Amino acid sequence: MTAHTSKVTIHMAASLDFFIARKDGSVSWLETSDVYENGASFEDAEELVKTIDCYVMGSRTYEDALRLGWPYGDVPVLVLTSRSLPADRDNVEFYSGDLRELVGGRLRPRYRNIWVVGGAMVAREFIRLGLVDDIRISIIPILLGDGTPFVDHVGIEQALHLKVVTAFRNGIVELWYELRKTA
Numbered sequence: 001m002t003a004h005t006s007k008v009t010i011h012m013a014a015s016l017d018f019f020i021a022r023k024d025g026s027v028s029w030l031e032t033s034d035v036y037e038n039g040a041s042f043e044d045a046e047e048l049v050k051t052i053d054c055y056v057m058g059s060r061t062y063e064d065a066l067r068l069g070w071p072y073g074d075v076p077v078l079v080l081t082s083r084s085l086p087a088d089r090d091n092v093e094f095y096s097g098d099l100r101e102l103v104g105g106r107l108r109p110r111y112r113n114i115w116v117v118g119g120a121m122v123a124r125e126f127i128r129l130g131l132v133d134d135i136r137i138s139i140i141p142i143l144l145g146d147g148t149p150f151v152d153h154v155g156i157e158q159a160l161h162l163k164v165v166t167a168f169r170n171g172i173v174e175l176w177y178e179l180r181k182t183a
Ligand SMILES: NC(=O)c1ccc[n+]([C@@H]2O[C@H](COP(=O)([O-])OP(=O)(O)OC[C@H]3O[C@@H](n4cnc5c(N)ncnc54)[C@H](OP(=O)(O)O)[C@@H]3O)[C@@H](O)[C@H]2O)c1
Pocket: 011, 012, 013, 014, 019, 020, 021, 022, 025, 057, 058, 059, 060, 061, 062, 064, 080, 081, 082, 083, 095, 096, 097, 099, 117, 118, 119, 120, 121, 122, 123, 125, 148
């Protein structure tokens, strides 16, 4: 495996008004009872998850995952934090420091399919530093009205290439973009 074959993907779910979390942090909005009859089933998405070999997340996302139910199994997880958090799981590592060094020096040489799963603060930093290859955003059929916005005020302009749009049977639409590299 070489640095050239690795990919960093931001993946998050958002409401149609582009919030990734309610103000009170509750997550019931992620479950949808909608039906889109012509939509794809979720089987392909489940296969895709098996190809992820490293997750990166901020400490708030990590603490929510511990509280709400750990969805990352035994896949290596890198948590960004400046605090000393308790290491409850063998597959979790904590990191504080230069994100370029983390991604270029440690993650890309070791992992092929690196998923940055939030939250907003971490996604914003990764985009601003040019560390991201792809963004996949799953639009949940709901307007939240308020909450934590998905990468607001990222501070740079970034052209995107739309790679794939998938509408699922439960009304979720996934937009998969590639970040266009500037010369
Ligand atoms: N809808 C979705 O798909 C989705 C996905 C993920 C999360 N969420 C939700 O989004 C919310 C959390 O998002 P958020 O933006 O508030 O927080 P976040 O990005 O999850 O975490 C922010 C924290 O990460 C740490 N951090 C960030 N950059 C760092 C760096 N360069 N070096 C060291 N530490 C760094 C800091 O932790 P310390 O303060 O510990 O130093 C910072 O306070 C939660 O409600 C979560 O459930 C939703």
